[in-house]
Amino acid sequence: MSWEIVIGLETHTQLSTQSKIFSGASTAFGAEPNVQASAVDIALPGVLPVANRAAVERAIRFGLAVGATIHRRSVFARKNYFYPDLPKGYQISQFEIPVVQGGTITIATKDGEKTVRLTRAHLEEDAGKSLHEGAGELGQGMSGIDLNRAGTPLLEIVSEPDMCSSEEAVAYARALHSLVRWIGICDGNMQEGSFRCDANVSVRRPGAPLGTRREIKNLNSFRFLQQAIDYEAQWQIETLEDGGRIQQATVLFDADTGRTRAMRSKEDAHDYRYFPDPDLLPLEVSESWIERVKSEMTELPAAKRERYQGDYGLSAYDAAQLTQSRETAAFFEDMVQRLGADAAKQCANWVTVELAGALNRDGLDIAQTPVSSALLAALVSRVRDNTLSGKMAKDVFDALWKGEGGSEGAVDAIIASRGMKQISDTGELEGIVESVIVANPKSVEEFRAGKEKALNALVGQAMKATKGKGNPAVLNEIFRKKLGA
Numbered sequence: 001m002s003w004e005i006v007i008g009l010e011t012h013t014q015l016s017t018q019s020k021i022f023s024g025a026s027t028a029f030g031a032e033p034n035v036q037a038s039a040v041d042i043a044l045p046g047v048l049p050v051a052n053r054a055a056v057e058r059a060i061r062f063g064l065a066v067g068a069t070i071h072r073r074s075v076f077a078r079k080n081y082f083y084p085d086l087p088k089g090y091q092i093s094q095f096e097i098p099v100v101q102g103g104t105i106t107i108a109t110k111d112g113e114k115t116v117r118l119t120r121a122h123l124e125e126d127a128g129k130s131l132h133e134g135a136g137e138l139g140q141g142m143s144g145i146d147l148n149r150a151g152t153p154l155l156e157i158v159s160e161p162d163m164c165s166s167e168e169a170v171a172y173a174r175a176l177h178s179l180v181r182w183i184g185i186c187d188g189n190m191q192e193g194s195f196r197c198d199a200n201v202s203v204r205r206p207g208a209p210l211g212t213r214r215e216i217k218n219l220n221s222f223r224f225l226q227q228a229i230d231y232e233a234q235w236q237i238e239t240l241e242d243g244g245r246i247q248q249a250t251v252l253f254d255a256d257t258g259r260t261r262a263m264r265s266k267e268d269a270h271d272y273r274y275f276p277d278p279d280l281l282p283l284e285v286s287e288s289w290i291e292r293v294k295s296e297m298t299e300l301p302a303a304k305r306e307r308y309q310g311d312y313g314l315s316a317y318d319a320a321q322l323t324q325s326r327e328t329a330a331f332f333e334d335m336v337q338r339l340g341a342d343a344a345k346q347c348a349n350w351v352t353v354e355l356a357g358a359l360n361r362d363g364l365d366i367a368q369t370p371v372s373s374a375l376l377a378a379l380v381s382r383v384r385d386n387t388l389s390g391k392m393a394k395d396v397f398d399a400l401w402k403g404e405g406g407s408e409g410a411v412d413a414i415i416a417s418r419g420m421k422q423i424s425d426t427g428e429l430e431g432i433v434e435s436v437i438v439a440n441p442k443s444v445e446e447f448r449a450g451k452e453k454a455l456n457a458l459v460g461q462a463m464k465a466t467k468g469k470g471n472p473a474v475l476n477e478i479f480r481k482k483l484g485a
Helices: 053-065 166-182 222-241 287-296 301-312 316-322 326-339 341-362 373-384 390-401 410-417 426-439 441-448 453-465 472-482
Strands: 004-014 077-080 090-093 104-109 112-125 129-132 143-146 153-159 195-204 214-219 249-254 259-265
Touching: 004 166, 004 222, 053 112, 053 153, 053 166, 053 287, 090 112, 104 166, 112 166, 166 195, 166 222, 166 301, 195 222, 214 222, 214 259, 222 249, 222 259, 301 316, 301 326, 301 341, 316 326, 316 341, 326 341, 326 373, 341 373, 341 390, 373 390, 373 410, 390 410, 426 453, 426 472, 441 453, 453 472
Parallel strands: 214 249
Antiparallel strands: 004 153, 004 195, 077 090, 104 112, 112 153, 129 143, 195 214, 249 259
Protein backbone atom coordinates (compact mmCIF):
# COMPACT_ATOMS: atom_id res chain seq x y z
CA MET A 1 0.00 0.00 0.00
CA SER A 2 1.37 3.40 -0.96
CA TRP A 3 2.18 6.41 1.18
CA GLU A 4 1.52 10.10 0.65
CA ILE A 5 4.05 12.74 1.64
CA VAL A 6 2.68 16.01 3.01
CA ILE A 7 4.93 19.07 3.11
CA GLY A 8 4.56 22.66 4.27
CA LEU A 9 7.33 25.23 4.32
CA GLU A 10 8.12 28.09 6.68
CA THR A 11 10.53 30.53 5.03
CA HIS A 12 12.49 33.17 6.90
CA THR A 13 13.09 36.02 4.49
CA GLN A 14 15.52 38.71 5.65
CA LEU A 15 14.11 42.06 4.62
CA SER A 16 16.37 44.39 2.66
CA THR A 17 16.38 47.27 5.10
CA GLN A 18 19.56 49.07 6.14
CA SER A 19 18.62 49.05 9.82
CA LYS A 20 17.02 46.52 12.13
CA ILE A 21 13.33 46.04 12.73
CA PHE A 22 13.16 47.81 16.12
CA SER A 23 16.43 49.77 16.28
CA GLY A 24 18.71 51.87 14.12
CA ALA A 25 21.56 49.32 14.22
CA SER A 26 23.02 48.23 10.87
CA THR A 27 22.03 44.98 9.14
CA ALA A 28 25.21 44.85 6.99
CA PHE A 29 26.63 41.35 6.62
CA GLY A 30 30.18 40.41 7.61
CA ALA A 31 30.90 42.81 10.48
CA GLU A 32 33.09 41.82 13.43
CA PRO A 33 31.10 39.84 16.03
CA ASN A 34 28.80 41.84 18.32
CA VAL A 35 29.59 45.31 16.91
CA GLN A 36 26.06 45.68 15.49
CA ALA A 37 24.10 44.61 18.58
CA SER A 38 22.48 47.73 20.02
CA ALA A 39 20.99 48.16 23.47
CA VAL A 40 17.50 47.81 21.95
CA ASP A 41 18.40 44.56 20.18
CA ILE A 42 19.40 42.89 23.45
CA ALA A 43 16.72 44.67 25.55
CA LEU A 44 18.90 46.41 28.10
CA PRO A 45 16.81 48.04 30.87
CA GLY A 46 15.10 51.27 29.89
CA VAL A 47 15.15 50.85 26.09
CA LEU A 48 12.06 50.88 23.90
CA PRO A 49 11.67 49.29 20.45
CA VAL A 50 10.28 51.32 17.54
CA ALA A 51 8.94 49.53 14.45
CA ASN A 52 10.89 50.08 11.23
CA ARG A 53 8.54 51.60 8.63
CA ALA A 54 10.60 50.22 5.74
CA ALA A 55 10.22 46.67 7.06
CA VAL A 56 6.44 47.05 7.28
CA GLU A 57 6.35 48.45 3.76
CA ARG A 58 8.16 45.39 2.44
CA ALA A 59 5.62 43.14 4.12
CA ILE A 60 2.82 45.11 2.43
CA ARG A 61 4.60 44.74 -0.90
CA PHE A 62 4.75 40.97 -0.45
CA GLY A 63 1.09 40.77 0.51
CA LEU A 64 0.10 42.63 -2.63
CA ALA A 65 2.32 40.41 -4.80
CA VAL A 66 0.67 37.17 -3.61
CA GLY A 67 -2.90 38.46 -3.52
CA ALA A 68 -3.17 38.23 0.26
CA THR A 69 -5.22 40.12 2.83
CA ILE A 70 -3.23 42.91 4.47
CA HIS A 71 -4.59 43.47 7.94
CA ARG A 72 -5.20 47.12 8.68
CA ARG A 73 -4.35 46.39 12.29
CA SER A 74 -1.86 43.75 13.44
CA VAL A 75 -0.16 43.08 16.76
CA PHE A 76 3.41 42.35 17.82
CA ALA A 77 3.78 39.62 20.43
CA ARG A 78 6.52 38.22 22.61
CA LYS A 79 7.47 34.62 21.87
CA ASN A 80 9.12 33.39 25.06
CA TYR A 81 11.87 30.80 25.04
CA PHE A 82 15.41 30.42 26.31
CA TYR A 83 18.38 29.96 24.03
CA PRO A 84 21.91 31.35 24.43
CA ASP A 85 21.69 33.53 21.30
CA LEU A 86 18.43 35.13 22.49
CA PRO A 87 19.59 37.41 25.35
CA LYS A 88 16.15 38.95 25.91
CA GLY A 89 14.58 35.58 26.67
CA TYR A 90 11.90 36.34 24.08
CA GLN A 91 11.59 37.09 20.37
CA ILE A 92 9.31 39.86 19.09
CA SER A 93 7.07 38.29 16.46
CA GLN A 94 3.40 38.27 15.43
CA PHE A 95 0.98 35.55 16.46
CA GLU A 96 -2.79 35.98 16.43
CA ILE A 97 -2.98 38.84 13.92
CA PRO A 98 -0.16 38.83 11.34
CA VAL A 99 0.31 41.70 8.91
CA VAL A 100 -0.34 39.41 5.90
CA GLN A 101 -2.95 36.64 5.77
CA GLY A 102 -3.49 34.16 2.94
CA GLY A 103 -2.29 34.50 -0.65
CA THR A 104 -0.99 31.98 -3.18
CA ILE A 105 2.17 31.00 -5.05
CA THR A 106 1.87 29.22 -8.41
CA ILE A 107 4.51 26.60 -9.22
CA ALA A 108 5.31 24.48 -12.25
CA THR A 109 5.18 20.71 -11.69
CA LYS A 110 5.52 17.68 -13.96
CA ASP A 111 1.70 17.55 -14.08
CA GLY A 112 1.31 21.24 -14.92
CA GLU A 113 0.78 24.34 -12.81
CA LYS A 114 -0.13 23.99 -9.15
CA THR A 115 -1.28 26.59 -6.64
CA VAL A 116 0.24 26.51 -3.17
CA ARG A 117 -1.79 28.37 -0.56
CA LEU A 118 -0.10 30.63 1.96
CA THR A 119 -1.30 30.65 5.56
CA ARG A 120 0.32 33.92 6.62
CA ALA A 121 3.39 36.13 6.51
CA HIS A 122 4.37 37.84 9.72
CA LEU A 123 7.08 40.26 10.79
CA GLU A 124 9.58 39.27 13.43
CA GLU A 125 13.13 39.83 14.57
CA ASP A 126 15.97 37.39 14.06
CA ALA A 127 17.97 35.94 16.94
CA GLY A 128 21.75 35.97 17.28
CA LYS A 129 24.03 33.19 16.12
CA SER A 130 25.80 30.48 18.10
CA LEU A 131 29.32 29.67 16.92
CA HIS A 132 31.10 26.53 18.01
CA GLU A 133 34.67 25.23 18.03
CA GLY A 134 36.54 25.72 14.81
CA ALA A 135 34.60 28.87 13.87
CA GLY A 136 36.90 31.87 13.57
CA GLU A 137 39.26 32.00 16.54
CA LEU A 138 37.26 29.57 18.68
CA GLY A 139 39.36 26.68 19.89
CA GLN A 140 38.50 23.16 21.00
CA GLY A 141 35.57 22.94 23.36
CA MET A 142 34.68 26.61 22.93
CA SER A 143 31.45 28.24 21.83
CA GLY A 144 30.67 31.89 21.21
CA ILE A 145 27.64 34.07 20.60
CA ASP A 146 27.49 36.69 17.84
CA LEU A 147 24.53 39.03 18.38
CA ASN A 148 24.96 41.01 15.16
CA ARG A 149 21.90 39.31 13.65
CA ALA A 150 19.75 39.98 16.73
CA GLY A 151 16.94 42.29 15.67
CA THR A 152 17.44 41.78 11.92
CA PRO A 153 14.02 42.13 10.24
CA LEU A 154 12.44 38.94 8.96
CA LEU A 155 9.22 38.17 7.13
CA GLU A 156 8.29 34.58 7.99
CA ILE A 157 6.20 33.18 5.13
CA VAL A 158 4.17 30.08 6.07
CA SER A 159 2.58 27.81 3.47
CA GLU A 160 -0.28 25.39 3.84
CA PRO A 161 0.72 21.69 3.65
CA ASP A 162 -0.08 21.62 -0.07
CA MET A 163 3.10 20.00 -1.42
CA CYS A 164 3.44 16.25 -1.84
CA SER A 165 7.04 15.74 -3.00
CA SER A 166 10.48 17.22 -2.53
CA GLU A 167 10.36 18.37 -6.17
CA GLU A 168 7.23 20.42 -5.47
CA ALA A 169 8.78 21.86 -2.31
CA VAL A 170 11.86 22.96 -4.22
CA ALA A 171 9.70 24.43 -7.01
CA TYR A 172 7.77 26.42 -4.38
CA ALA A 173 10.95 27.59 -2.64
CA ARG A 174 12.48 28.66 -5.96
CA ALA A 175 9.31 30.52 -6.97
CA LEU A 176 9.17 32.29 -3.61
CA HIS A 177 12.89 33.09 -3.76
CA SER A 178 12.45 34.58 -7.22
CA LEU A 179 9.42 36.63 -6.12
CA VAL A 180 10.98 38.22 -3.02
CA ARG A 181 14.00 39.22 -5.08
CA TRP A 182 11.78 40.46 -7.92
CA ILE A 183 9.80 42.82 -5.66
CA GLY A 184 12.99 43.96 -3.93
CA ILE A 185 12.21 42.92 -0.36
CA CYS A 186 15.10 40.45 0.05
CA ASP A 187 18.46 39.92 -1.64
CA GLY A 188 17.90 36.14 -1.55
CA ASN A 189 21.49 35.37 -0.54
CA MET A 190 21.14 31.89 0.91
CA GLN A 191 24.84 31.59 1.83
CA GLU A 192 24.49 34.62 4.11
CA GLY A 193 21.24 33.36 5.64
CA SER A 194 18.94 35.86 3.93
CA PHE A 195 16.57 33.11 2.76
CA ARG A 196 16.17 30.02 4.97
CA CYS A 197 13.54 27.29 4.82
CA ASP A 198 12.08 25.07 7.53
CA ALA A 199 10.28 22.03 6.10
CA ASN A 200 7.40 20.37 7.95
CA VAL A 201 7.19 16.78 6.72
CA SER A 202 4.70 14.04 7.49
CA VAL A 203 3.46 10.88 5.77
CA ARG A 204 0.09 9.16 5.66
CA ARG A 205 -1.86 6.49 3.85
CA PRO A 206 -3.99 7.90 0.97
CA GLY A 207 -7.19 9.39 2.38
CA ALA A 208 -6.05 9.10 5.99
CA PRO A 209 -5.81 12.08 8.38
CA LEU A 210 -2.57 14.05 8.43
CA GLY A 211 0.31 12.25 10.08
CA THR A 212 2.61 13.55 12.80
CA ARG A 213 5.01 16.11 11.36
CA ARG A 214 8.66 16.72 12.03
CA GLU A 215 10.19 20.11 11.25
CA ILE A 216 13.57 20.24 9.49
CA LYS A 217 15.23 23.54 10.47
CA ASN A 218 17.39 26.06 8.63
CA LEU A 219 17.82 24.62 5.15
CA ASN A 220 19.88 27.15 3.22
CA SER A 221 20.08 25.61 -0.26
CA PHE A 222 17.56 24.11 -2.66
CA ARG A 223 19.69 20.97 -2.96
CA PHE A 224 19.74 20.44 0.81
CA LEU A 225 16.00 21.10 0.96
CA GLN A 226 15.33 18.29 -1.50
CA GLN A 227 17.80 15.88 0.11
CA ALA A 228 16.47 16.54 3.61
CA ILE A 229 12.82 16.02 2.64
CA ASP A 230 13.59 12.83 0.70
CA TYR A 231 15.53 11.33 3.61
CA GLU A 232 13.03 12.40 6.26
CA ALA A 233 10.02 11.07 4.35
CA GLN A 234 11.68 7.72 3.73
CA TRP A 235 12.74 7.49 7.39
CA GLN A 236 9.17 8.13 8.56
CA ILE A 237 7.76 5.55 6.14
CA GLU A 238 10.26 2.89 7.25
CA THR A 239 9.64 3.70 10.92
CA LEU A 240 5.87 3.29 10.54
CA GLU A 241 6.18 0.12 8.45
CA ASP A 242 8.39 -1.35 11.17
CA GLY A 243 5.64 -0.72 13.73
CA GLY A 244 7.15 2.45 15.22
CA ARG A 245 5.54 5.80 15.99
CA ILE A 246 6.51 9.27 14.80
CA GLN A 247 7.03 11.78 17.59
CA GLN A 248 6.60 15.46 16.75
CA ALA A 249 10.08 16.96 16.78
CA THR A 250 12.44 19.59 15.47
CA VAL A 251 15.25 17.99 13.46
CA LEU A 252 18.45 19.12 11.77
CA PHE A 253 19.81 18.01 8.40
CA ASP A 254 23.44 16.92 8.23
CA ALA A 255 24.67 17.71 4.71
CA ASP A 256 27.76 15.51 5.19
CA THR A 257 25.78 12.34 5.93
CA GLY A 258 22.58 13.27 4.06
CA ARG A 259 20.52 12.41 7.15
CA THR A 260 18.21 14.20 9.57
CA ARG A 261 18.62 13.91 13.34
CA ALA A 262 16.33 14.98 16.16
CA MET A 263 17.30 18.16 18.02
CA ARG A 264 14.41 18.57 20.46
CA SER A 265 10.75 17.68 20.84
CA LYS A 266 8.60 20.05 18.79
CA GLU A 267 7.02 22.90 20.73
CA ASP A 268 3.43 23.99 20.23
CA ALA A 269 2.24 27.60 20.34
CA HIS A 270 1.22 27.40 24.02
CA ASP A 271 4.80 26.43 24.95
CA TYR A 272 5.98 29.89 23.88
CA ARG A 273 3.45 31.74 26.10
CA TYR A 274 2.72 34.38 23.45
CA PHE A 275 1.34 37.68 24.72
CA PRO A 276 1.12 41.17 23.13
CA ASP A 277 4.36 43.11 23.50
CA PRO A 278 3.63 45.89 26.02
CA ASP A 279 6.33 48.15 24.50
CA LEU A 280 4.86 48.19 20.98
CA LEU A 281 1.58 49.70 19.87
CA PRO A 282 -0.58 47.74 17.41
CA LEU A 283 0.62 48.17 13.82
CA GLU A 284 -1.81 50.33 11.86
CA VAL A 285 -1.70 50.08 8.04
CA SER A 286 -3.86 52.67 6.29
CA GLU A 287 -5.59 52.22 2.94
CA SER A 288 -3.64 55.14 1.50
CA TRP A 289 -0.36 53.50 2.53
CA ILE A 290 -1.32 50.29 0.75
CA GLU A 291 -2.37 52.20 -2.37
CA ARG A 292 0.90 54.10 -2.44
CA VAL A 293 2.93 50.89 -2.18
CA LYS A 294 0.81 49.33 -4.93
CA SER A 295 1.38 52.30 -7.24
CA GLU A 296 5.15 52.03 -6.80
CA MET A 297 5.40 48.28 -7.46
CA THR A 298 7.02 46.94 -10.61
CA GLU A 299 5.16 44.65 -13.03
CA LEU A 300 4.91 41.22 -11.40
CA PRO A 301 6.28 38.04 -13.04
CA ALA A 302 2.83 36.58 -13.80
CA ALA A 303 1.69 39.75 -15.57
CA LYS A 304 4.96 39.94 -17.47
CA ARG A 305 4.67 36.30 -18.58
CA GLU A 306 1.17 36.95 -19.87
CA ARG A 307 2.36 40.06 -21.73
CA TYR A 308 5.29 38.24 -23.32
CA GLN A 309 2.96 35.56 -24.64
CA GLY A 310 0.37 38.07 -25.88
CA ASP A 311 2.65 40.76 -27.32
CA TYR A 312 5.51 38.63 -28.60
CA GLY A 313 3.91 35.25 -29.23
CA LEU A 314 6.31 33.46 -26.91
CA SER A 315 5.53 30.04 -25.50
CA ALA A 316 4.56 29.67 -21.84
CA TYR A 317 7.91 27.93 -21.27
CA ASP A 318 9.97 30.76 -22.79
CA ALA A 319 7.98 33.39 -20.90
CA ALA A 320 8.55 31.51 -17.63
CA GLN A 321 12.30 31.21 -18.26
CA LEU A 322 12.60 34.91 -19.06
CA THR A 323 10.80 35.96 -15.88
CA GLN A 324 12.82 33.91 -13.42
CA SER A 325 14.48 37.14 -12.30
CA ARG A 326 14.04 40.85 -12.90
CA GLU A 327 17.57 40.99 -14.30
CA THR A 328 16.81 38.33 -16.93
CA ALA A 329 13.58 40.06 -17.96
CA ALA A 330 15.35 43.43 -18.20
CA PHE A 331 18.12 41.85 -20.33
CA PHE A 332 15.56 40.38 -22.73
CA GLU A 333 13.50 43.57 -22.93
CA ASP A 334 16.58 45.68 -23.71
CA MET A 335 17.37 43.34 -26.63
CA VAL A 336 13.82 43.60 -27.96
CA GLN A 337 13.88 47.38 -27.64
CA ARG A 338 17.03 47.46 -29.79
CA LEU A 339 15.85 44.98 -32.44
CA GLY A 340 12.07 45.35 -32.50
CA ALA A 341 9.17 43.15 -31.42
CA ASP A 342 9.49 40.90 -34.48
CA ALA A 343 12.88 39.77 -33.14
CA ALA A 344 11.47 38.78 -29.73
CA LYS A 345 11.44 35.03 -30.41
CA GLN A 346 15.09 35.03 -31.55
CA CYS A 347 16.06 37.16 -28.55
CA ALA A 348 14.24 34.75 -26.22
CA ASN A 349 16.05 31.75 -27.78
CA TRP A 350 19.48 33.32 -27.32
CA VAL A 351 18.79 34.37 -23.74
CA THR A 352 17.25 31.06 -22.60
CA VAL A 353 19.60 28.72 -24.49
CA GLU A 354 23.04 30.12 -25.31
CA LEU A 355 23.31 32.74 -22.57
CA ALA A 356 21.65 30.64 -19.87
CA GLY A 357 23.82 27.65 -20.80
CA ALA A 358 27.04 29.66 -20.55
CA LEU A 359 25.98 31.18 -17.21
CA ASN A 360 25.12 27.76 -15.76
CA ARG A 361 28.35 26.24 -17.04
CA ASP A 362 30.49 28.93 -15.40
CA GLY A 363 28.35 29.31 -12.28
CA LEU A 364 27.53 32.97 -12.95
CA ASP A 365 24.50 35.15 -12.34
CA ILE A 366 23.15 37.16 -15.27
CA ALA A 367 24.43 40.32 -13.57
CA GLN A 368 27.95 38.90 -14.06
CA THR A 369 27.61 38.05 -17.75
CA PRO A 370 30.53 39.15 -19.97
CA VAL A 371 28.11 39.42 -22.92
CA SER A 372 25.85 42.44 -22.38
CA SER A 373 22.33 42.77 -23.78
CA ALA A 374 23.71 45.30 -26.30
CA LEU A 375 26.36 42.85 -27.51
CA LEU A 376 23.92 39.96 -27.77
CA ALA A 377 21.44 42.15 -29.65
CA ALA A 378 24.21 43.13 -32.09
CA LEU A 379 24.97 39.43 -32.61
CA VAL A 380 21.32 38.52 -33.20
CA SER A 381 21.02 41.37 -35.72
CA ARG A 382 23.81 39.76 -37.79
CA VAL A 383 21.87 36.49 -37.83
CA ARG A 384 18.74 38.33 -38.89
CA ASP A 385 20.42 40.11 -41.81
CA ASN A 386 22.03 36.82 -42.96
CA THR A 387 25.58 37.98 -42.23
CA LEU A 388 25.99 34.96 -39.93
CA SER A 389 24.58 31.46 -39.90
CA GLY A 390 23.38 30.02 -36.60
CA LYS A 391 26.58 28.01 -36.20
CA MET A 392 28.78 31.01 -36.99
CA ALA A 393 26.84 33.11 -34.50
CA LYS A 394 27.55 30.57 -31.75
CA ASP A 395 31.27 30.81 -32.55
CA VAL A 396 31.08 34.61 -32.29
CA PHE A 397 29.19 34.27 -28.99
CA ASP A 398 31.97 32.04 -27.62
CA ALA A 399 34.54 34.68 -28.63
CA LEU A 400 32.52 37.41 -26.91
CA TRP A 401 32.17 35.26 -23.81
CA LYS A 402 35.95 34.89 -23.65
CA GLY A 403 36.31 38.66 -23.67
CA GLU A 404 37.09 39.51 -27.29
CA GLY A 405 35.88 43.10 -27.50
CA GLY A 406 33.56 44.94 -25.16
CA SER A 407 31.70 47.43 -27.33
CA GLU A 408 28.77 46.83 -29.68
CA GLY A 409 31.22 46.99 -32.58
CA ALA A 410 32.98 43.89 -31.24
CA VAL A 411 30.60 41.60 -33.13
CA ASP A 412 31.47 43.08 -36.54
CA ALA A 413 35.15 43.20 -35.59
CA ILE A 414 35.19 39.45 -34.80
CA ILE A 415 33.31 38.66 -38.02
CA ALA A 416 35.82 40.67 -40.06
CA SER A 417 38.94 39.39 -38.33
CA ARG A 418 37.91 35.75 -38.75
CA GLY A 419 36.42 36.07 -42.23
CA MET A 420 33.13 34.66 -40.99
CA LYS A 421 30.67 36.51 -43.22
CA GLN A 422 28.00 34.16 -44.56
CA ILE A 423 27.66 33.77 -48.34
CA SER A 424 24.10 34.51 -49.38
CA ASP A 425 24.73 35.67 -52.95
CA THR A 426 22.71 33.41 -55.27
CA GLY A 427 25.07 33.81 -58.20
CA GLU A 428 28.09 32.79 -56.15
CA LEU A 429 26.32 29.77 -54.66
CA GLU A 430 24.76 28.44 -57.87
CA GLY A 431 28.11 27.33 -59.26
CA ILE A 432 28.87 25.42 -56.06
CA VAL A 433 25.43 23.77 -56.15
CA GLU A 434 25.92 22.63 -59.73
CA SER A 435 29.31 21.11 -58.86
CA VAL A 436 27.79 19.24 -55.90
CA ILE A 437 24.95 17.89 -58.08
CA VAL A 438 27.42 16.54 -60.64
CA ALA A 439 29.61 14.97 -57.94
CA ASN A 440 26.75 13.28 -56.03
CA PRO A 441 24.46 11.53 -58.55
CA LYS A 442 23.25 8.94 -56.00
CA SER A 443 21.97 11.60 -53.59
CA VAL A 444 20.35 13.45 -56.48
CA GLU A 445 18.59 10.27 -57.56
CA GLU A 446 17.40 9.53 -54.01
CA PHE A 447 16.05 13.05 -53.56
CA ARG A 448 14.15 12.86 -56.86
CA ALA A 449 12.73 9.55 -55.65
CA GLY A 450 11.22 11.35 -52.64
CA LYS A 451 13.89 10.96 -49.94
CA GLU A 452 14.08 14.40 -48.27
CA LYS A 453 17.14 13.40 -46.22
CA ALA A 454 19.15 13.19 -49.44
CA LEU A 455 18.75 16.95 -49.82
CA ASN A 456 20.37 17.47 -46.42
CA ALA A 457 23.38 15.50 -47.62
CA LEU A 458 23.67 17.69 -50.72
CA VAL A 459 23.38 20.90 -48.68
CA GLY A 460 26.02 19.50 -46.33
CA GLN A 461 28.42 18.98 -49.24
CA ALA A 462 27.80 22.54 -50.41
CA MET A 463 28.44 23.88 -46.87
CA LYS A 464 31.69 21.94 -46.85
CA ALA A 465 32.69 23.47 -50.19
CA THR A 466 32.03 26.97 -48.78
CA LYS A 467 33.93 26.15 -45.56
CA GLY A 468 30.74 26.60 -43.57
CA LYS A 469 30.03 30.09 -44.93
CA GLY A 470 27.17 29.25 -47.27
CA ASN A 471 23.67 30.29 -46.25
CA PRO A 472 21.86 26.96 -45.70
CA ALA A 473 18.43 28.41 -46.50
CA VAL A 474 19.64 29.87 -49.80
CA LEU A 475 21.46 26.65 -50.69
CA ASN A 476 18.33 24.64 -49.93
CA GLU A 477 16.29 26.85 -52.22
CA ILE A 478 18.82 26.65 -55.08
CA PHE A 479 19.05 22.85 -54.86
CA ARG A 480 15.26 22.50 -54.99
CA LYS A 481 15.10 24.80 -58.01
CA LYS A 482 17.91 22.98 -59.84
CA LEU A 483 16.46 19.55 -59.11
CA GLY A 484 12.93 20.53 -60.09
CA ALA A 485 11.41 20.01 -56.66
